[in-house]
Amino acid sequence: MRVLGAIATREYASMFRLPIGWVVLALYLLLTGVVFAAGSLRPGEPASLRGLFTLSDWLLLFIAPAISMRLLSDEWRQGSIEPLMTAPISDWQIVTGKYAGAAMFLLTLLAPTLVYVGALEWLSAPDYGPIAAGYLGLILTGMVYLALGIVCSALTSSQVVAFLTTIFALLILRIGTTLGAAAIGAPWDAWLYPLSIDMRMQDFTRGIISTAHIVVLLAACAWLVTIAVSIVESRRWR
């Protein structure tokens, strides 16, 4: 556990030692700030963060791959994976540590948006149920995206390739399970709709916290991280 923490904190700190962390943070806060000011802060609008959550859901498609792209690909490129994998730590600890570091950064990204909640509280009386549900949904969605991102990052030594493949995979998942499913029609759409992450996210935005959604999203994270571990393990046998 201590080792996992060491890897996670190094990964987390690296986001701030490199420009990438600051750039992502600044752009995200700028965009959400504009949407909040232009949407929720207008007289007559409901005191909710629904606009922020919908936008963030879309932004995560690009932000999550930017966070996850260097997790493993940079280790392959620099060769620093070799001293890492010859230290007395398991491949599991390496991957989950890195994943935890990325998830910590995601939380850091969302934390400043709590200011918007404060602003709503100051101006009117927001309903905290949908807000809490929305944050939970964003965190879970982001964690699935990061898990998919670490799989792509494990497959290549190029950050750009990792970034692009993650975005494409996420877009295929998103379009395939909505527009794609509608186009294909019965009986296949019944199989595709449950795979949709943003359908679940929409429920969270409406304030619905469903155990099924939480379990499915967490299971997806675990499954994807396991795949990433297998990819890292398989490198030894080539």
Next chain:
Amino acid sequence: MIEVADIHKSFGVVEAVRGVSFTASPGETLGILGPNGAGKTTTIRMITGWLPPTSGRVTIDGRDSVDDTLLVRRKLGYLPETTPLYPEMRVGQYLDYRGRLFRMARTRRRAAINLRIDQCALTAVRTRRIGELSKGYRQRVGLASALLHDPPILILDEPTSGLDPSQIAESRNLIRELAETKTVLLSSHILPEVERTCDRVIIIASGKVRAQGRVAELARSRRHTVEVRADQDDALRAARGVAGVENISARPCGEGWVRLEIDASESAGDLREALAEAMRAANRPVRELTIERAGLEALFAQAVEGNA
């Protein structure tokens, strides 16, 4: 104690290592010598457990480097060839991170970092970013991190590549100092480096061991050079009187000096003392008397040619 038993490694159709066996005992410095692409790095990677051998086995203190990999890794300090580090981290931060990966408690970690920073002369760059450092400093950061947990076995892949001559001398001294208490395995394609640092050497070419033995034995040379003030016949006569001399050639080199090149018989070895004595007895002043240190070089050239 490192025991390597008939390891092979194939990458697809390419067989990089084709049956390498050797042992390294505690307190010994073993050099793996070979041209570029000989299989040195692949061999080292199999010892550290980074690559599993296709066949054969590596044991470290009796533990298999694949089956007991986590246990084995604790005993090893490893400096990979390219010294991969994280450029965005500071030297102190990186060493602290490595200490945490080896589960060193905070107080022990701090003491170890201070010791290695001192030992590897990194005090001046402790708070600098690794990406800003020169190659020599980066190499030393890598070495400090390999030494941090005080491993009984130190594995260094080309530890002096890219260093300038004074840095090479410094790192050689440090390695020799460490070798007093540790098993050191180092690879190199630079002959004098291995000759000066190692007790024993293995010459690898094309994935096979071509020669191995103690440096002193492998490097034994029989070619002597003497410059003496005499006429050619007198000089030849004096030299022929020395037991063990086989072939002599002589040529004048001006101002009354003669240069003799003398090969000793295999059993005779170093004849410098006997030759000096013979010239003194003949009352001939000597201005140069050397034995060529090319034994290892010849062997290396032979090993490398052998596979061409």
